[in-house]
Structures are given as C-alpha cells and as structure tokens.
Amino acid sequence: MATATVAKPRTSMRVHVQRFGTFLSGMIMPNIGAFIAWGIITALFIQTGWLPNPELGGFGNSAAGTPNVGLVGPMITYLLPLLIAYTGGKMVYDVRGGVVGAIGTMGVIVGAGIPMFIGAMIMGPLAGWTMKKIDSIWDGKIRPGFEMLVNNFSAGIWGALLALFGFFGISPVVTNFSTAAGNFVEFLVHNGLLPLTSIFIEPAKVLFLNNAINHGVLTPLGIQQSLEQGKSILFLLEANPGPGAGLLLAYIFFGRGAAKASAPGALIIQFLGGIHEIYFPYVLMRPLLILGTIAGGMTGIATLAITNSGLVAPAAPGSIFAVLAxxxxxxxxxxxxxxxxxxxxxxxxxSLILRTTHHSDEVDLGSATSKMEALKGKKSSVASTLVGAGVGTAVLTRPIANIVFACDAGMGSSAMGASVLRNKIKAAGFPEVKVTNASIANLRDDYDVVVTHQDLTERARPATSSAVHVSVDNFMNSPRYDEIVEMVKESKAGPGAESTTATAEPVAQGGGAHAAEPSDVGGKDVLLAQSVVLNGTARDRDSAIDEAGQLLLDRGAVDTSYVQAMHQREESVSTYMGSFLAIPHGTNAAKDHIKHSGVSIVRYPEGIDWAGKQVKFVVGVAGINNEHLHILSSIAKIFTDKAQVAQLEQATSVDEVLELFGKVNA
Structure with missing residues (x-):
C-alpha cells in the first residue's frame, strides 16, 4: 500500500541539536512578552530614547544625589532571568521545579552582576531535574499530614543550596563564557566579518537548528550589548525577514506550478506574520536557493554594521512589525x-537560479513540505497553506481490514475514538473491519490505517510506515471519521475486495493493541457511585485533573505518581474529546502506578476552560487489562448523542448518571 509517510528518522547530531534548541526556545518564547515590555521601556526612557527619563531609564542621579535605579536595569537583571529560570524549571518539574529554579538562579544573578540569561537557562532546568530526583527518594513514604512540611522544607533547603552553588560555581563559569563570546562577536564586528555568520545561520534556519544559536547565544549576548549600548545588531542576524521575502518574491515572478501559486500567501505569512518556516520547503525543493538567502542575509548584516543600527530587544516572531517595534x-x-x-x-x-535551472515545482512542493516537517520533527502549523490538509494522498491497493487508534497511553482518548469510528463503520455495513486502539510505543507495522491526534502523527509514522495515517484534532467527533468510512467503502469496492471480507482474522491482541469494546471483559467495579461528582469545585483544567485524579486515589485505583502523569499527558497532547468532554489519563510510562482499573466522572455545570475549549464533563481513566474499555465505549456512545449529553447536563442524582451509562459494572 503506497502512503505518504516519512522514513524512520535517525537520531543524528542534527536531531540532538534540534531538541536542545527547542528546549531553549521553550524557556524563551513564553516570556517574549516580558522582553517586548522591557524593549518598549528601554526605547522610550533611556538616555538616548524617545522620552528620556532619569527615574524610569535609570541614568543620572536623583534629587537626593543617589544614582537612579529605574526600570530598565532591574527588569533585565532580575525579572527576565528569573522568568526564564522559572519557565525552565517548570518544563522539567512543574511549578515546584520552577520555584526552585528561580531560587537557584538568584545566586547566579547576584554572583555575576550582569544579566544572566545563560545562567538562568542552565540553573532553571538543573534545579527542576534535581528537585524531581530528590522528591522521588521519599515518594510514597511520607506519613499523612506531613506532606506539606516535607515538601516546603525540602524545596527551601535545596533551593538555598542551589543559590549558593549558583553564586560560587555557576556564575563565574557563565561570566567567563559570556565574556569570551562577547569578545568573539566584537572581533567579528571590528574586522568586518559579522556578515559571514549568514553562511551558518541561513542553512541552520532551514534545518531547524536556529533555536540553539538564536536563543542559546545571540539573544543573551544581544541583551547584554543592548543594555550597554542601547541597541544590538545581534537581534537581527536571524530574525531579518528580508532574505526569505526575496526568495518568495522570486517564486512569485519566476516559479512554476504549485510553488508559484502558493508563494504570494506564503510571503504574507512570512513577512507580516513572522513565521519564517513557511519558506523552508521552497529552499528544500531547490537546495541551491540557499545561496540566495545567504547572500541576502550577508547584505542585511553588512548594512546594519555600516549604518551602526540595531534593535533594543529581540524581535519575535520575525515579522516586519516586530522588527520595527x-x-x-x-x-x-x-x-x-x-x-x-x-x-x-x-x-x-x-531569480537567477530559478531562471537558469529546470525543475518541476508543481510535483515537488508537497514532498518538500513533508521533508521540512520531518526535519522539524513535528507537524508544521503553516504547512497546510502550501499543500492543503486532509486524510492523505495514499493509494489503496487492498481492502481496509485493520484500523488502529494510537495515543500516548492507549487507554483513554484512543479507546473513545476507536469506539466512535467502529460504530460508524458498522452502520455503514462493514462490521468485519477491526477497529482497535494502542499506545504509540506498542504500534506494529501491520495496520491498514493509523488514526492519531494531529500532535502525535509524526511519532506514529516511523513505527507504521506502510499504513495510511490520518490526523484528527479531537477523538470524539472529527470530520475525518466520515472520510475514513468513505476510504473503507472505496477499498472494499476496488480490485481484490473479494480476498478480505467478513472472514478477516481479528488483529492480534499482543503488542499492546486491543479492541475498544471487547466481549470478554466485563468492566467489573470500574465505575462506582462514589467516583461520580455532579458539581465539581475546580475552576481550571489543572485543578479539574486533580479533582478527577483524587477520586481515583480515594478508591485506591492509583497512586499519587499516576495523577502527576495525568498532568504530563495533558501537557503533551490535550485529552479534550469534543462535546464538552475531556478524558485525562496518565502516560504510557505511568501504567505501573495503576493498582486496579477505575473511572471517575466530574460534572461542571457552568463549564471550565480546557486550553480554549469548554468542558463540562471530566472523566478520569486508569485501566489494566482493558477492564475500563467497556465503560469508555458507553461514554463514547453517550457523547455522540446530543440528547443524552443534554440528559447528563440535567441529571440531578448520581443514579441518573449511572443509569445513562447502562449496567457498566455488570
């Protein structure tokens, strides 16, 4: 079966650098608003700003004769590094890691006396990771009633030790590195060599290696330079939208086929929106075009150097509006x-390259976009602008017999989706088509169709390269399901349909795959009345996960680590299902923390915000040996029926809720 899939990636040095750069970017990007705020205050109130103000800009002396502190210095010295450290620690170990990371970074800041962005990017994740390891030592061993005491004192003691380590250990190392890197940049500037950095930066952008360079080196050095000089050229080495805009203009005038037709829209996204990755497929179609962006980048840097121009703060995203701001x-x-x-x-x-070379842009834009996503390691948010979106372009050569829903743990979201699609396929007259669900870690390459959440598709492709891959944005009511049903109909009507009919063998139950509605599982005691709450007290997503998880804890179905894993799962891919329903559950690695299968249901009559979606029903799931799948199948049937969802919303007793789900514990 032909399919639009990517080859199994190798863990190369490029991939490691990408991951490192993505991690660095994860610490910087959430705090860009703070950088912009600092940039605005700096541009307005420093001595050379638009509205010079000694009290706000921090220059000159106050009326009492003491130096003005202002806003500029404290924000760049304390606020921004502490935000970065907190974010880095939180990425590793949630809020607890963030708090300890900020404490440890304070030692680096005071010890160095200069803006410590690199120190913050080291200390934040380090503190989160070490705090996590320390907590694991006594996890589950603390006597009831002493949890808060132990947690607070352990965080405080370890944070204090990290602050001392940062002061005496990290700050001298990072200061020396910053000084050496700054001297190197000054050497390049003074010798007119800075434009040569485009030879490395422009290819690095296309290979998604730029985050490690930009956020790891250029931004910290640019901030230091901006603090001293009021501006920095380093902020525009990578963010200049000119090179990409020039390449897309060349395609508008001299491109062919799909590339020429899509270039105007791509130019708007790149130049005005600041999403530079939109032009990467155009380079990957014709790698020689990288010479155009390199030449443009070198020209832009040389112009900045000659005119002694720069930005006061990072421009993110790299839009012309952000640059001018x-x-x-x-x-x-x-x-x-x-x-x-x-x-x-x-x-x-x-333009010269396009005019002097012969190439079929019409054919290769789609494959170049897929290659770009493979290099990036995940789905591009703007790729559909170039090649569109849908089920896929696979050519089926045999009837569809096996469909698998895959998610991280294979116990909640995928089971619900499998149940919904199975009902649709049965209704269409194809009960012999097997619809199962599995964790991505347990996928095998013997399925006809693999259905995943759009954020997980690239993880599932390498293990199932011979299957058709379908991406959905939610597992409950995706329009992709109707397209899959049509695919089944077409495959059954095509050549070879006689060979696979109702006699098709069931998919093997090994390897972690399982039918979402097994006949040999009764789901005994999976859902109990005490695990149903009609009026939840949570007001946000994380609190709702805690509330649903606490019900599982109260009945002894899981331990505390599983509840933490429910939060980790939510951070990777949302468990929002549609129809006001979310099904939080743990990661695949957390299955060892399940003691017995259990399901909890919490209703929120007023609804809560779930990453931009309204949720009124939160179903906590923990399952062993498929015992929870019967109840999940019942839930899927209910939440695809608007009338039954309305009955759930109007239910006044727990018994009414249990009755709607039928005899799920029979």
Whole structure:
C-alpha cells in the first residue's frame, strides 16, 4: 500500500541539536512578552530614547544625589532571568521545579552582576531535574499530614543550596563564557566579518537548528550589548525577514506550478506574520536557493554594521512589525534599509537560479513540505497553506481490514475514538473491519490505517510506515471519521475486495493493541457511585485533573505518581474529546502506578476552560487489562448523542448518571 509517510528518522547530531534548541526556545518564547515590555521601556526612557527619563531609564542621579535605579536595569537583571529560570524549571518539574529554579538562579544573578540569561537557562532546568530526583527518594513514604512540611522544607533547603552553588560555581563559569563570546562577536564586528555568520545561520534556519544559536547565544549576548549600548545588531542576524521575502518574491515572478501559486500567501505569512518556516520547503525543493538567502542575509548584516543600527530587544516572531517595534530610535533608516537590501539581493540571486535551472515545482512542493516537517520533527502549523490538509494522498491497493487508534497511553482518548469510528463503520455495513486502539510505543507495522491526534502523527509514522495515517484534532467527533468510512467503502469496492471480507482474522491482541469494546471483559467495579461528582469545585483544567485524579486515589485505583502523569499527558497532547468532554489519563510510562482499573466522572455545570475549549464533563481513566474499555465505549456512545449529553447536563442524582451509562459494572 503506497502512503505518504516519512522514513524512520535517525537520531543524528542534527536531531540532538534540534531538541536542545527547542528546549531553549521553550524557556524563551513564553516570556517574549516580558522582553517586548522591557524593549518598549528601554526605547522610550533611556538616555538616548524617545522620552528620556532619569527615574524610569535609570541614568543620572536623583534629587537626593543617589544614582537612579529605574526600570530598565532591574527588569533585565532580575525579572527576565528569573522568568526564564522559572519557565525552565517548570518544563522539567512543574511549578515546584520552577520555584526552585528561580531560587537557584538568584545566586547566579547576584554572583555575576550582569544579566544572566545563560545562567538562568542552565540553573532553571538543573534545579527542576534535581528537585524531581530528590522528591522521588521519599515518594510514597511520607506519613499523612506531613506532606506539606516535607515538601516546603525540602524545596527551601535545596533551593538555598542551589543559590549558593549558583553564586560560587555557576556564575563565574557563565561570566567567563559570556565574556569570551562577547569578545568573539566584537572581533567579528571590528574586522568586518559579522556578515559571514549568514553562511551558518541561513542553512541552520532551514534545518531547524536556529533555536540553539538564536536563543542559546545571540539573544543573551544581544541583551547584554543592548543594555550597554542601547541597541544590538545581534537581534537581527536571524530574525531579518528580508532574505526569505526575496526568495518568495522570486517564486512569485519566476516559479512554476504549485510553488508559484502558493508563494504570494506564503510571503504574507512570512513577512507580516513572522513565521519564517513557511519558506523552508521552497529552499528544500531547490537546495541551491540557499545561496540566495545567504547572500541576502550577508547584505542585511553588512548594512546594519555600516549604518551602526540595531534593535533594543529581540524581535519575535520575525515579522516586519516586530522588527520595527523593537528598532532603536536612531536605527530606523539602517534597519529598514537592511530589510529592503536583504530582500533585493535574495530576490536577484534566487531569480537567477530559478531562471537558469529546470525543475518541476508543481510535483515537488508537497514532498518538500513533508521533508521540512520531518526535519522539524513535528507537524508544521503553516504547512497546510502550501499543500492543503486532509486524510492523505495514499493509494489503496487492498481492502481496509485493520484500523488502529494510537495515543500516548492507549487507554483513554484512543479507546473513545476507536469506539466512535467502529460504530460508524458498522452502520455503514462493514462490521468485519477491526477497529482497535494502542499506545504509540506498542504500534506494529501491520495496520491498514493509523488514526492519531494531529500532535502525535509524526511519532506514529516511523513505527507504521506502510499504513495510511490520518490526523484528527479531537477523538470524539472529527470530520475525518466520515472520510475514513468513505476510504473503507472505496477499498472494499476496488480490485481484490473479494480476498478480505467478513472472514478477516481479528488483529492480534499482543503488542499492546486491543479492541475498544471487547466481549470478554466485563468492566467489573470500574465505575462506582462514589467516583461520580455532579458539581465539581475546580475552576481550571489543572485543578479539574486533580479533582478527577483524587477520586481515583480515594478508591485506591492509583497512586499519587499516576495523577502527576495525568498532568504530563495533558501537557503533551490535550485529552479534550469534543462535546464538552475531556478524558485525562496518565502516560504510557505511568501504567505501573495503576493498582486496579477505575473511572471517575466530574460534572461542571457552568463549564471550565480546557486550553480554549469548554468542558463540562471530566472523566478520569486508569485501566489494566482493558477492564475500563467497556465503560469508555458507553461514554463514547453517550457523547455522540446530543440528547443524552443534554440528559447528563440535567441529571440531578448520581443514579441518573449511572443509569445513562447502562449496567457498566455488570
């Protein structure tokens, strides 16, 4: 069966650098708003700003003769590094890791005396990781009633030790590194060599290695330079939208087929929206075009150096609007000129390449986009602009017999989705088609169709390269299900349909796959009356997960680590199912923390926000040996029926809820 899949990736050095860069970006990007705020205050109130103000800008002396502190210095010295450290620690070990990370980073800040972004990016994750390891030592061993005492004192003691370690150990190392890196940049600037960095930066962007360079080195050094000089050229080494705009303009005038038709929309997204990855497939179609972006990048950097221009803070995303918003007061001419000249040179070089080489852009844009997503390691949020979206372009050569729903743990979301699709396929007259569910870790390459949440598709592809992959945004009521039913009909009507009919063998139950509605599982005592709450007290997603998890804890179905894993699962991929329903459950690695199968149901009559979606019903799931799948099948049937969802909303007793689900514990 032909399919639009990617080859199994190798864990190369490039992949490791990508992951490292993505982790660094994860610490910086959530705090870009704070960088922008600092940039605005700096541009307005420093001595060379638009509205110089000694009290706000921190220059000169106050009326009492003491130096003004202002906002600029404390924000860059304390606020931004502490935010980065907190974010880094939280990425590793939730809020607890973030708090300890911020404490430890304070020692680095005081010890160094300069903005410690690199120190924060080291100390934050380090503190979160070490705190997590320390907590694991006495996990489950603390006497009831002493949890808060132990947790607070352990965090406080370890945070204090990390602050001392940061002061005496980390700050000297990072200070020396920052000094050496700054001297190297100064050497490049003074010797006119800075434009040569485009030779590395432009290819790195296309390979998604730029985050490690930009957030790991250029942004920290640029901040330090901006604090000292009021601006920095380093902020525009990677963020200049000119090179990409020039390449897309060349495609508009001299491209062919799908590439030419899609280039105008891509240009708007890239230049105005700041999403540079939109032009990467155009480079991957014709790798020689990287010369155009390199030439444009070098021209832009040279222009900035000659005109002594720069930005006061990072421009993220790399939109022309963001660039202009962060431009220093004396640098508008140089910055605008650098963007225009970079785009012009990139356009000329790219046009020459397009005019002098022969290539079928019509055919290769889709494959280049897939290659770009493979390099990125996940689905691109803008790729559909180039090639569209849908079930896929696979050509079926045999009847569809086996369909699997895959999610991280294979126990909640995928089971619900499998039940919904199975009912649709049965209603269409194909009861012989087996619809199962499994964790991604247990997938085998013997399925015809693999259905995953859109955020997990790229993880499932390498293990099931011969299958058709279908991405959905929720497992309850995705329009993709109707398309899959049509695929089944077409495959049954095509050549070879006689060979696979109602006599098709069931999918083997090994390897972690299982039918979402097994006949040999009764689901005994999976759902109890005490595990149903009609009026939940939570007001946000995380609290609701805790509330549903506590019900599982109260009946001894899981331990506390499983509840933590429910939060980890939610951070990776949302368990929102549609129809006001969310089904939080643990990760695949957390199955060892399940003592026996259990399901909890919490209703929120007023609804709560679930990552932008309204949720009124939260179903906590913990399952062993498929014992929970019977109740999940019942839930799936109910939540695809609007009338039954309305009955659930109006239920006044727990018995009414249990009655709606039928005799699930029979």
């Amino acid at each position: 962060q431009t220093a007061r004396d640098s508008y001419f140089g910055v605008i000129l650098s963007v225009v000249l970079a785009a012009t040179v990139s356009f000329l070089v790219s």
